Amino acid sequence: MTEENLPQAQPEQPETPKKPVKPKKDPRAKLYKPETPLILASSPHFHTRDTVPRIMWNVVAALVPATVLALVYFQWAAVGIILTSVSSALIAEMLVNRVKGESFTIPDGSALITGLLLAMTLPPSFSLGGTALGSVFAIVVGKHFFGGLGYNIFNPALLGRAFLQASFPVPMTTWTWPLTARYADVDGITAATPLGLFKFEGVTSELSGLLTGNISGSLGETSAIAILIGGIYLLIRKYADWRISLSFLLSTFLVSGAFWLISPESYSSPVFQLFSGGLMLGAFFMATDMVTSPVTARGAWIFGAGAGFILVIIRLFGGLPEGVMYSILLMNAFTPLINRYTRPKFFGEIRA
């Protein structure tokens, strides 16, 4: 795969250092161009139509229902945040490409997804300047400082959101009711999210509101149904690992259910935990990020279960009402370790 594995493919340096190397005179230079490295992979050699752009554009398509609902519920506030987030992600991607001197990677759609996902996690009254900052941070620091798409340890959109959460803790936790957000700068009605309501005031929200999204919350995480439609599409097309989504939801349900059974008065029901906050968005679109989640099947189960466990602990005992972001980021950090310990056996291998 890497160049050091194929020394025979490298045009060899001549013994006499006086002559400058001219690749044209080397007969092997016709076969091997340094600009386009030879790609070798071990068997099996599957042919697939999946390419990075194809996968990414499918994810964009899967996000359409949630985006449309965000536009319906939050109107101009949603338009502003989504446009700002996406355009600054694209501009940042372009500038980084230029500085690094690499080919433009905007057409692969990954920057578009990062911008869109970040917008989905922001409260509708958030400032546009802050949105742009988070988007640029996600692309430049979250993705390109680690080496670009495929090398990032953490989900870039979540890293951008974590940066915003740490920088602007108050605006990041101020939500407005749907349809009133467009008057946000005049007299928007601020309201706690269902999770915040339960945590700080002990009020349980109606399940119907959680499903349709007519509740206070971040842009894309209010309607469980809209996320589910896109998420199930991704699972069917196999662009998201169903094991991760399922184990994430299942583990959240079981762990919060255990606490609920112990004391139904002080802890909310597992169904409420399942459909509130950003869990649906996180479980289908963020935890399943191919780059930052384990590659093995067993690893995917561990990843989802761990994220669900951390999520419930943060929601029930942490200082914040919501913990999807931190639970996924923490499990992202464990991904290399999980991959290492769930590595399948080689054929005939005997483990000591």
Place this chain on the structure above:
Amino acid sequence: MSSTATLKTEFIKGIWKENPVMASLLGLCPTLAVTNAANNGLAMGLATTFVLLSSSLMISALRNFIPHQVRIAGYIVIIATFVTVADRFLAAYFPVISASLGPYIPLIVVNCLILGRQEAFSSRNGIGRSLLDSLGMGIGFIIVLVVLGIIREILGSGSIFGIAILGDWFTPWMVMILPPGAFLTLGILIALANWYNDPSRSKEGRAVS
């Protein structure tokens, strides 16, 4: 070994090529902890440079008298003496800065940068070279701390050296004056420096590799 390098390179190397923070990653504790404002960074840099210079002077002068087996203990005693001087001086004349730096002034004693230079340089070189080396290292340390402090203060408080420069429109990025901001900023600075120094980026470098 010491005679091969010119006096100028002994002085210059600490500023960029062997910068204590950017190249050797020494003295990270004060670098990360006190640079939430440019003032604090400058004060910490000056105090550290003072300790570095004075202890280099003493140790290079006494290098043939300190028994080899107990040299580290000897160095620490000398360094601790000057740290106490710096600590009391700041407390007497700059009580505000002394209070904001808190325990980090006494902690200069255990700054790896200082002990490292004594062990690696002052104990093997004459007084003049040792002072030049310490001065270069100290200036390199001050530059990094002040740059970090300026970046973090502008973004985290909207001011430089305590003077507000950004208007009301600017919402401070709170993370920058918190510990994560220190790690982020230093990490980004070191990444940029390594990228700038990367030989494969230049045409000559590419031809070699």
